Amino acid sequence: MKLSNKIAITLLAIGLIGLVSFQIKKNDRYFEIIKNLDVFTTLYKELNTYYVDEINPTDIMETGIEAMLESLDPYTNFIPEDKIEDYRIMSTGQYAGIGTTMGKIEDRHVVMMIFEGAPAETSGVNIGDELLEINNNPVDDYTTEEINKLLKGQIGTTVEIKINRKGIKKPLNFSINRESINVESVPYYGLIAEDIAYIRLTEFSSGAGASVRSALVELKGKGAKKVILDLRGNPGGLLNESIEVSNVFIPKGLEVVSTKGKIEEWNKTYTANKNPVDVNIPVAVLISNNSASASEIVAGVMQDYDRGILVGQRSYGKGLVQATRPLSYNSQLKITTAKYYIPSGRCIQAIDYSHRNEDGSIGKIPDSLKSEFKTRAGRIVYDGGGVSPDHSVINKGYAPITIQLIRKGFIFDFATEYYYKNVNSKPDPREFSVSDDLYNEFTTWVSGKDYSYTTATEETIKELRETADSDKYFDFLEKEIMVLEKEIQEHKKEDLKVFQSEIKRALKEEIISRYHKRQGMIESSFENDEEVDEAIKLLNDEAQYKALLQVDK
Incomplete structure (x- = not known):
């Protein structure tokens, strides 16, 4: 037999052995999954049947699920059916309600903020009003979360509330029609100095990019020649909105962010696909320890392309991408599917996301754990946890x-x-x-x-x-x-x-x-x-x- 034929037969044999080995490992994994699901199911059944005290089946299941997910990363979460609406509000910035933010001061449920033009404002509710009843039900023992849920509802429905107001002895009653509430992602923009525009972006909900774009166009029309984009405390939001916001300042066709995950379909590169508003206007981006996710994409893009300066503190360090997967009975799983990488190639995910300082910031990262990257101009930047400012300002906070x-x-x-x-x-x-x-x-x-x-x-x-x-x-x-x-x-x-x-x-x-x-x-x-x-x-x-x-x- 020729040597070449022997080599070919040997390689084929090795390939078949590898395939069989892979199949065995694959089958072993499936067996482990089936076995553990069976153990979990029988344990759950035995607990509910024989445990000495009455068990709430839903609560104990959610506890088990949350404990399982807690062993992964902080952003992979189970969303039960009764919290789907809250998740939708977070991702879209829209809900149906009366437009108040409630809070608790000592033992009082108080209106902390009212959105401009919302039904609560037009009906005469004021900040500082103490909520007593919702639909004739006293709220003394309710949590703030429960109160917010009761105030929300379908568009066009009515909610009855009773409040106490400073200086008025008798409680006041209001009948308020719920409407669609759009939480503005840009709550403020204006000229902060003679020719400096200021745009505050608080979240990357649907329409955030369009809001930043229209704000800058308007302010340029009023004479703005420089701009401050304030991302302090912005926790992030929709990935596509981070692309839209970046695209306001960088040319069409430039890469904004890429994602890489275990499943090939999550390996994508996203580019700016619109004409920018201004690619030359000087920009200062304000960031803080709690600027996260989509905020860090925008800040990282501005830094990697040397498009603007970053001012403030190192950002949060969340470089993970989440997607929602539908589960049975209208519940969902928000699951981390990929990591994202900004144009220089760095991932800003904190190396250790389980241990943070009290203010949410990342502790000092050893140089040995950081990798060096370069901006378009050749400035050295690092991965390992957040985006570092070009000009640091210590946030002293309150006494x-x-x-x-x-x-x-x-x-x-x-x-x-x-x-x-x-x-x-x-x-x-x-x-x-x-x-x-x-x-x-x-x-x-x-x-x-x-x-x-x-x-x-x-x-x-x-x-x-x-x-x-x-x-x-x-x-x-x-x-x-x-x-x-x-x-x-x-x-x-x-x-x-x-x-x-x-x-x-x-x-x-x-x-x-x-x-x-x-x-x-x-x-x-x-x-x-x-x-x-x-x-x-x-x-x-x-x-x-x-x-x-x-x-x-």
């Missing part, structure tokens, strides 16, 4: 006292009372400020109320006390620890004075919301927004703006 005043509802309630005392005035969001007299009125109003709080410093001292006690050093350090604790308590007495600047800012935004809703709150925040100020400075400094987009020499 503990301000957080507690907000959490306890004191700033909210004071703003409501202010509104009813000054209901006929309509302060300008940019010009209004909380005067010293008004602030003194607030400090007098809040005195005697319980807004006690524990600072991070106090927590650290408490840990020191416990550690010293454990190590038998407490007797040596007791005096010093007690001095520290006393000094902190003395300083806390002055916190209303020390942190009055930021408390005034929180009061201003809350008061303005009573008159101008979401748009007013955003506009009133510009006065003390460090990231916006930095973006304006960079856009007005042409040399520094260009330097940030060039390779370091």
